[in-house]
Amino acid sequence: MRDSEAGTSETGTTETDTEAEAGTPAGNETVFTWGGPALKFGAGAVAEIGYDVAQLGASRVLVLTDPGVAATGVPDRVVDSLRAAGLAAELFTGVHVEPTDTSIAAAVDFARDGGWDGFVGVGGGSAIDTAKAVDLMTSHPADLNDYLNAPIGRGLAPAGPLAPLVAVPTTAGTGAESTAVCVLDVLDLRVKTGISHPRLRPALAVVDPEVTLTLPPGVTAASGFDILCHALESFTARPYDAYPRRRPEDRVAYCGANPVSDVWIRQTLPLLARSFRTAHRSGDDLAARTDMLQAALFAGLGFGNAGVHIPHACAYPIAGRVRDFHPDGYPDAEPMVPHGMSVVLTAPAAFRRTYEANPERHLWAAHVLDPETDQVADPGERLPTAIIRLMRDTGMPNGLSEVGYAETDVADLVDGASRQHRLLSIAPVDVGDDVLTDVLKDSLTLW
Incomplete structure (x- = not known):
């Protein structure tokens, strides 16, 4: 998740080149940006997720998690809450702990023809980042390498908005519920990299401390x-x-x-x-x-x-x-x-x-x-x-x-x-x- 020391943009062009092409005034930056998701925080918040997702306008929702988190029963509770709110919901438990390009491709294959108009990532950063990638790749299909950060990938921006994504963290660490980045291993290169764009940021973070009590x-x-x-x-x-x-x-x-x-x-x-x-x-x-x-x-x-x-x-x-x-x-x-x-x-x-x-x-x-x-x-x-x-x-x-x-x-x-x-x-x-x-x-x- 980095820009070059020379200051490359996420499209891979140098800032100097970009300024010259656009006629941007020389000098240092005077503007910063800041963004975050809507938040719901507190013990018992997960029980309300069906209502929350329905308010985002979704009707068919894919919940993504890994086998370890699935065994805790939290993802099933999420699915039950979604269905109780009248939404069609399905659970995918194949998230790989520390996602790879291969594991993300498998999750995208699972989701591709589902007609999903909403996603929920339940777990640590692995599940939430995988959900971000699936949302991106099903909303705007392309080769994964097109979206990976330069110089490993092409660093292209999504062509438009993504479907609403809700993040439910079950670990206290990654902060993936509030970020606009997705991290994964590229197996052939034996290196981690990421996808970074504001459109990857979840629409809502549902943060419930009770779901972390069983963490080793x-x-x-x-x-x-x-x-x-x-x-x-x-x-x-x-x-x-x-x-x-x-x-x-x-x-x-x-x-x-x-x-x-x-x-x-x-x-x-x-x-x-x-x-x-x-x-x-x-x-x-x-x-x-x-x-x-x-x-x-x-x-x-x-x-x-x-x-x-x-x-x-x-x-x-x-x-x-x-x-x-x-x-x-x-x-x-x-x-x-x-x-x-x-x-x-x-x-x-x-x-x-x-x-x-x-x-x-x-x-x-x-x-x-x-x-x-x-x-x-x-x-x-x-x-x-x-x-x-x-x-x-x-x-x-x-x-x-x-x-x-x-x-x-x-x-x-x-x-x-x-x-x-x-x-x-x-x-x-x-x-x-x-x-x-x-x-x-x-x-x-x-x-």
């Missing part, structure tokens, strides 16, 4: 670190007015740090500081689960507009090129590094590199997460220290070496991360292969 500790921790990195990366992102000016049609979903996104992040970090460890330790603590879902939602409303940078760019090859790591709490059928885990493994090293771009923001975040880091002598180490302490308290691996990577893998990981142009351009510092190499080497062992 390992899933709680990994998804929680996705929240943390969403918040920290968007808060420290390059400001929107540091970019060249864009034409209206070239404005991208990730526009850089901006005043509205900052408001959401300043609400996110105190919630994490208060409840992350409790939610990991005591899964049935409804107050802690509520805080974590609010944090995920708020972070999504922040990063879904500002963007993320170095840790997410590195995370894609870390997850996409895994060989034999099997995390606690996830299906054991195949190796995987969960997304939130793959992101946080490079976060301490990344924030060492970005500290000088805005020390005040790094120090504020460190203090909120762990006031004891005020005593760390080197200010640039305070935020990395706060992250590492939280990782140790929640059972995260001690660096890339514990998920199967060695120094000999660094060049391969750099190759994958360097392709994430759209994200790397959001970093507050210039990021070349030298920076990525240093970050990945420093992340082999964290403590």
